[in-house]
Amino acid sequence: MSELGHNSNNPAVGGIAADRLRAIIDRVERLEEERKALSGDIKDIFTEAKSAGFDVKVLRQIIRIRKQEPAEVEEQENLLDIYRRALGM
Structure with missing residues (x-):
């Protein structure tokens, strides 16, 4: 039995282009990390605004x-x- 998705000699497994799939997942994960960082920045700004009396x-x-x-x-x-x-x- 072969391992699905683990054969680097076969870029398409079950009709799925593994490299393209991996690239899409990597991009989404990177953007989620950026969103998390931005959410933290926004929270910090609201904390600053609150301490300034807003x-x-x-x-x-x-x-x-x-x-x-x-x-x-x-x-x-x-x-x-x-x-x-x-x-x-």
Whole structure:
């Protein structure tokens, strides 16, 4: 019996190009490590902001809003205003 995927003389095993598969997996793993590092950096920035007196929850809301289209933000703000008035706030 041969070992599937362990024969370096046969780059394709079961119709799968082993080198291409390995390259894809390596790239994903590298990007996951980068994402982990970036998440740590973002956490550090929020810690810095908090120590400077900023409200991190509000900063996160602003960042989320800035990702949206202006018309979408305006529509949400209008609905929020309508809902507040309906509740007597």
